[in-house]
Structures are given as C-alpha cells and as structure tokens.
Amino acid sequence: MTHKNISAGKRIVLGVTGSIACYKAAELARYFMKRGCDVRVVMTESATKFIAPLTFETLTHNPVAVSFWTETQPGAIGHIELADWADAVVVAPATADCVAKMAFGMGESSVLAVVLATKAPVIVAPAMNVNMYEHPQTQENLQALQARGVAIVEPEAGDLACGWRGKGRLASAREIYLQTRRAMGPQDLLGKRVLISAGPTREAIDPVRYISNRSSGKMGIALANEAYIRGASVTMVHGPLPGGRPSVSQDVDCVAVTSAAEMSEAIQTRVFDAPRYNQPDIVIMAAAVADYRPAHPAAEKIKKTTSDDSLSLHANEDILASLGRRRGEAASPLLVGFAVETGEPHKVISEARHKLSRKNVDIVVGNLAQDAFDRDTNQVWIVNRRGTLKHVSTCKKITVAREILNQVVEDVEPDTREPEQHLH
Ligand code: CTP
Numbered sequence: 001m002t003h004k005n006i007s008a009g010k011r012i013v014l015g016v017t018g019s020i021a022c023y024k025a026a027e028l029a030r031y032f033m034k035r036g037c038d039v040r041v042v043m044t045e046s047a048t049k050f051i052a053p054l055t056f057e058t059l060t061h062n063p064v065a066v067s068f069w070t071e072t073q074p075g076a077i078g079h080i081e082l083a084d085w086a087d088a089v090v091v092a093p094a095t096a097d098c099v100a101k102m103a104f105g106m107g108e109s110s111v112l113a114v115v116l117a118t119k120a121p122v123i124v125a126p127a128m129n130v131n132m133y134e135h136p137q138t139q140e141n142l143q144a145l146q147a148r149g150v151a152i153v154e155p156e157a158g159d160l161a162c163g164w165r166g167k168g169r170l171a172s173a174r175e176i177y178l179q180t181r182r183a184m185g186p187q188d189l190l191g192k193r194v195l196i197s198a199g200p201t202r203e204a205i206d207p208v209r210y211i212s213n214r215s216s217g218k219m220g221i222a223l224a225n226e227a228y229i230r231g232a233s234v235t236m237v238h239g240p241l242p243g244g245r246p247s248v249s250q251d252v253d254c255v256a257v258t259s260a261a262e263m264s265e266a267i268q269t270r271v272f273d274a275p276r277y278n279q280p281d282i283v284i285m286a287a288a289v290a291d292y293r294p295a296h297p298a299a300e301k302i303k304k305t306t307s308d309d310s311l312s313l314h315a316n317e318d319i320l321a322s323l324g325r326r327r328g329e330a331a332s333p334l335l336v337g338f339a340v341e342t343g344e345p346h347k348v349i350s351e352a353r354h355k356l357s358r359k360n361v362d363i364v365v366g367n368l369a370q371d372a373f374d375r376d377t378n379q380v381w382i383v384n385r386r387g388t389l390k391h392v393s394t395c396k397k398i399t400v401a402r403e404i405l406n407q408v409v410e411d412v413e414p415d416t417r418e419p420e421q422h423l424h
Pocket of ligand 1: 260285289290291316317319336337338339341
C-alpha cells in the first residue's frame with residue numbers, strides 16, 4: 001500500500017499583507033509546499049516593502065500577484081481566477097487594516113478581492129501590535145469574520161517587533177497549516193469528542209529518580225492532530241514529553257500528568273464524571289502506561305550507602321481495562337487500545353485480538369516495539385470486535401493515525417445527543 005499525503009495537490013492561495021511578520025510568510029509557503037500543496041502568493045503593495053515578490057516566486061515556482069495592474073506579467077492569473085483556483089485562501093500575516101477591510105467586504109487590493117470572490121474556506125492569521133489586536137474594533141472585526149465562517153488563527157503572545165510584549169505574534173506555520181487542513185475538510189469527526197492519552201508515565205522512586213519507558217508520545221500526537229483536522233474536539237492527557245506542550249493545535253486541550261495514577265484520575269473523571277454532553281465519544285489509549293510503581297517512594301533522595309538494594313513494586317491499575325469494565329455493555333465511549341509486542345507479527349495479531357475481549361474494547365492497534373518506539377514511522381495491525389484485520393505497512397505516524405481514525409469512523413455509533421448540547 002502506498003500512502004499519499006492528504007495535503008498533496010491542495011491549492012493554497014497565500015495572501016500576504018504589510019506586517020513585519022511578512023518574512024514568516026516565506027516559511028509558511030514552504031511549510032505548505034513540503035506537504036505537497038501548490039501555493040500561489042498574492043501580496044499587497046505594502047507587503048512588498050517588507051519582502052520582495054521574487055522571494056515567493058522563487059520558493060513557490062509560481063508568479064506572484066501584487067496589484068490589479070501587474071497581473072499582465074507572464075503566467076500571472078487574475079484575482080477572480082485565483083479565487084476560483086483555491087482550495088483554501090490563507091491570509092498570513094493579516095494586519096489590523098486588512099482585517100477591518102475584510103470585515104466590511106472591501107476589495108481595494110488584490111488580497112481583499114481574492115477573499116471577497118472565493119468560495120473556498122478562508123483562514124486569517126493576524127499579526128500586529130498587542131494594543132491594535134486588543135482594540136475593541138479589531139476584536140469586533142475578527143468576531144464578524146468568524147461568524148461568517150472564517151477561521152481565525154489566534155496570534156501568539158511574546159515579544160513583539162514594536163517593542164511591546166503581548167498577544168500579536170503570527171501563529172506558527174504548523175498551527176496555520178493545521179487550522180487550514182481542518183477548514184478544508186472532510187470533517188468526518190465533526191461534533192465528536194475524542195480523548196487521547198499519549199507518552200510515558202513516570203513512577204517516582206525518590207525525588208530525583210523514577211521508573212519510565214521509551215515512549216516519545218509521537219503516535220498520540222499524530223492521532224490528536226489527525227482527529228483535530230477531521231473536525232473533532234480533542235483532549236490530550238499526556239505524560240512527560242520532551243519540550244513541554246506537545247506539538248498539537250492550540251485548540252487541543254492538553255492535560256499534563258506524571259504518574260499512572262494521575263493519568264488514570266485525569267481520564268476517568270473526564271470519561272465518567274463529566275456532564276453527559278462533555279463526555280468523550282471516543283477514547284484512544286496511546287500512552288505507554290507504566291505497569292508497576294515503586295511500592296514505597298522515598299521522601300528523601302535514597303543514598304547508595306543503604307544496604308537494601310532491592311526495589312519492591314506494586315502493580316498499577318490498567319486504565320484501559322478499567323474503562324472497559326466501567327463502560328460495560330454501553331456503546332459509548334468507543335474504546336481504542338494498543339498492544340505492543342516484541343517478536344513476530346502473528347504474535348502481535350493474536351495478542352491484539354486477545355486484548356479486545358480481555359479489556360472489553362472495540363479496536364486494538366497491534367505493533368512491534370522495535371517499529372514503534374522513538375520513531376517517526378510505524379507499521380500496525382488494526383483489529384476490531386467484528387473480526388476486521390487491517391495491516392498498515394511502515395509509514396509516517398500521521399498516516400498510521402489516519403488509518404486508525406478511518407476504522408474509528410467506521411465503528412463509532414451515530415450521535416444520539418441533542419444537537420444543541422454540542423454548543424456547551
Ligand atoms: N494500558 C493502560 N493501563 C496500564 C497499562 C496499559 O491503560 N496500566 C493500555 C495502554 O495504553 C495500551 C494497552 O493498555 O492501550 C496495552 O498496553 P500493553 O503494554 O501492550 O499491554 P498490557 O495491557 O500492559 O499487557 P502485557 O504487557 O501483559 O502485554
């Protein structure tokens with residue numbers, strides 16, 4: 001099986017307006033292109049004061065449209081053609097002036113004209129001084145755009161080029177990409193709440209030492225990104241990961257925990273104790289939960305002079321099995337677990353099938369430790385209660401995540417809750 005990038009061939013019009021963050025638009029164009037997108041840039045005159053059209057022409061291998069009057073250059077296409085050509089129009093960076101003009105439906109520059117004329121989803125990533133961003137008129141304009149279905153990628157907080165500190169820095173290329181992917185659909189998980197666990201847990205021996213495993217959290221992060229792109233509302237409960245907050249969209253609710261007991265508490269309360277409309281429809285246990293913890297973690301650092309050199313352990317609760325038990329015969333939430341083995345594929349498949357019934361779950365993803373841990377790729381065997389067996393040959397974890405979620409979409413129950421309850 002060959003796995004195509006889902007963004008391959010997607011046509012992105014990148015609208016660049018005059019902000020100091022313009023130089024980041026070059027990186028953004030490359031980010032989309034690396035994922036297989038075809039990018040065409042349209043710029044305002046003031047954007048050309050910050051970055052030359054030649055930069056974008058060289059990066060995208062496409063002519064750049066600047067004003068209505070330069071569209072006669074060889075290969076350039078007019079703003080209406082650009083608007084029709086686009087699968088998505090991404091305005092990044094968007095100045096306060098541009099946001100205001102978009103909100104009022106003005107079309108005086110070719111960027112504005114493309115936004116006005118397109119039927120494709122529009123994604124706006126503002127970048128400006130914090131006071132301009134927080135100005136009530138700017139906020140009103142952004143809300144007006146959002147109410148019309150425009151996706152607003154919130155700027156980040158930090159040091160601004162103008163010398164101020166606060167919200168106003170252009171969001172990261174990854175964030176803009178993820179929100180653009182989500183806006184382009186298809187959103188077959190729209191309205192679904194998905195809870196994903198990821199990464200290792202750490203079980204304290206004393207204040208400086210712990211028992212853990214080699215899980216990187218990459219599979220869980222890929223699942224969170226893919227579920228988000230497909231329209232789900234995503235919560236991620238994760239153990240300690242390198243770099244702190246995992247690289248998922250700012251819209252994903254991340255809950256950081258350390259030990260297996262903390263992970264269990266964070267998950268069980270969200271699955272069973274939350275109001276019905278907030279309970280997840282799907283729980284995916286991708287975390288490598290430590291099976292044991294030191295029986296008596298020491299309050300002080302253990303000295304090597306201590307004569308007792310053995311460590312007594314207690315078994316941790318199996319979170320997935322406990323979810324299966326508490327759910328019982330109910331159809332929701334759909335439970336997805338992993339089975340990690342060393343050895344031959346046939347052992348993975350039989351162990352995965354065994355875990356379906358032993359833990360009362362709906363889907364088990366079997367994989368080999370040597371393929372999975374610390375890697376960007378994986379190969380998996382997906383089994384479910386109806387006897388399905390799907391082999392996903394070695395590919396990037398985001399593609400494995402897509403295959404797993406395809407199975408989830410096939411197996412999940414249609415939603416029986418009142419539609420307005422999703423608004424909470
Ligand atoms: N899991 C869990 N709680 C634990 C241990 C594991 O919820 N205390 C979940 C994992 O997140 C994974 C699945 O159970 O989804 C399988 O984990 P795995 O380590 O492969 O198997 P175990 O159930 O621990 O069984 P064994 O090690 O005996 O194969």
